[in-house]
Amino acid sequence: MxxxxxxxxxxxxxxxxxxxxxxxxxxxxxxxxxxxxxxxxxxxxxxxxxxxxxxxxxxxxxxxxxxxxxxxxxxxxxxxxxxxxxxxxxxxxxxxxxxxxxxxxxxxxxxxxxxxxxxxxxxxxxxxxxxxxxxxxxxxxxxxxxxxxxxxxxxxxxxxxxxxxxxxxxxxxxxxxxxxxxxxxxxxxxxxxxxxxxxxxxxxxxxxxxxxxxxxxxxxxxxxxxxxxxxxxxxxxxGIADIRLLRSRHPEAVRQLGDLEPWQPVSAMPAIRRDISIVIDEAPDPELLGDLARAELDADADLLADLAVVADTAAGELPPSAAERLRIGPGQHNALIRLTWQALDRTLTDAEANALRDRVYRALHRGPVQELIAS
Incomplete structure (x- = not known):
């Protein structure tokens, strides 16, 4: 089973x-x-x-x-x-x-x-x-x-x-x-x-x-x-490129979700990217990491447009200095995750993106040393 x-x-x-x-x-x-x-x-x-x-x-x-x-x-x-x-x-x-x-x-x-x-x-x-x-x-x-x-x-x-x-x-x-x-x-x-x-x-x-x-x-x-x-x-x-638009409350999106006519682009808000280096107990599974991130963000989940695994290194393959800094355990992995934040109806501030980044970091990270950036 x-x-x-x-x-x-x-x-x-x-x-x-x-x-x-x-x-x-x-x-x-x-x-x-x-x-x-x-x-x-x-x-x-x-x-x-x-x-x-x-x-x-x-x-x-x-x-x-x-x-x-x-x-x-x-x-x-x-x-x-x-x-x-x-x-x-x-x-x-x-x-x-x-x-x-x-x-x-x-x-x-x-x-x-x-x-x-x-x-x-x-x-x-x-x-x-x-x-x-x-x-x-x-x-x-x-x-x-x-x-x-x-x-x-x-x-x-x-x-x-x-x-x-x-x-x-x-x-x-x-x-x-x-x-x-x-x-x-x-x-x-x-x-x-x-x-x-x-x-x-x-x-x-x-x-x-x-x-x-x-x-x-x-x-x-x-x-x-x-x-x-x-x-x-x-x-x-x-012709909709972003699935989040299907639930968007943006007035331009709501108006266009009342028919089946071709989609007219909704004003694009700038994206903010944050990379996190996390320690996890096994090789990164994008489905599991995505679900953990959604659960942590709850009502803010739609602000996370993309979660991508950029790199994965097993503990035994890390340089000794990196392994010591992370205090990574045997069998664990160090994964580099790229988070893309983008609201559909407003521009996120750097402070908001940093706070959201730290929430996802805490939800995914399994190591004893935490690297937070929000004040």
Whole structure:
């Protein structure tokens, strides 16, 4: 079993306080517009009902992993990547976690059942900090399940084409083979943006073992599964370069997040960079460091635009003078981390950047000697 760290009550409360911008109850947002365009497009193309399910973010670990075919020792179970409350309960790491329970409800479905399940919402991960990643991204799963005529690879390609066209009309796109534990014939869907291929979605045929775990006979039932990151889809559609803008309260950003028109640059505030030299207990993991920084900064997390590992040196490889100055222990590492601070609505002062730098330093540093700069 992978290493598990359980969320504290305050960590859980902070995670659950993040608003789901795909939910109309949180107020209008462009994420709802692009979600609706996708759902309308697949409904028209497939000619079958699309039923939207908004499920609670706390899920059984078995539904998030075991019933979807993940191995017991899969690395994604580790607390470096997922958020656990107990050995059996976690914050979902993908909206696919809602699928096993919905499949259970199909056991008594009448012959000829054909329906698309849509599961939008937030997912909860430990992730790097940069301008394209966030620890609580929005996602949607689309699963078409039928006990009528069998669905196959041609239907899968058609679903992928429909979704691409809804997100980015007229875009060049391609599929490449991909492996998912809950599908067969898996594909990664990529679109060409400014000459670069970017991942948009992943899909495949619903896996036999996923069906059988819900007592659905794979000889009678077949399905298509597609997962899409809605933040990435909206950023590609509108040409948004910084994911923090999706939650910005900057008036220019708020105004533009009411439609799907091309993004007009919001007044850029100057960035401030601070490097920190920290002692840590193992080789630096950008996902874990990013999550620790987010947790420490809390409401100020959006001020950190980027956290990058610049260098990593094991204790035994340091010059003796550096090892003595840091008082680094055997097996520890000295990592150079570059922090980029940038507010979206104002200019940060040097004093603010220094204070923020020290907060992150204290959260990440595991050595006995502290090097703080704020007065």
């Amino acid at each position: 992978s290493h598990l760290h359980y969320l504290s009550p305050s960590e859980l409360s902070a995670a659950l306080a993040v608003p789901d911008l795909t939910d109309p109850a949180q107020g209008p947002h462009a994420l709802q517009l692009i979600l609706n365009e996708i759902l309308d497009a697949v409904r028209r193309d497939a000619g079958v009902p699309v039923v939207e399910h908004r499920l609670p973010p706390l899920v059984a670990t078995a539904d998030n992993y075991d019933r979807l075919g993940y191995a017991a020792d899969d690395i994604t179970r580790d607390s470096h990547y997922s958020r656990h409350l107990s050995p059996s309960v976690m914050l979902r790491s993908h909206t696919s976690a809602g699928i096993p329970g919905l499949l259970d409800q199909l056991r008594d479905a009448p012959a000829g059942h054909d329906q698309i399940l849509a599961l939008p919402g937030l997912v909860y991960r430990r992730d790097v900090i940069d301008r394209t990643h966030v620890g609580t991204p929005h996602q949607v799963d689309l699963w078409r399940l039928t006990n009528g005529p069998r669905l196959g690879v041609d239907d899968l390609h058609r679903l992928a084409r429909t979704v691409v066209t809804a997100v980015l009309p007229g875009a060049r796109w391609r599929v490449i083979p991909a492996v998912h534990p809950y599908t067969s014939h898996g594909l990664q869907v990529e679109v060409s943006v400014d000459g670069e291929w970017l991942e948009l979605a992943e899909c495949g045929l619903a896996g036999r073992t996923v069906l059988t775990r819900s007592d659905l006979d794979p000889g009678l039932w077949s399905g298509l599964a597609l997962g899409l990151g809605l933040d990435r889809a909206l950023m590609i559609r509108k």
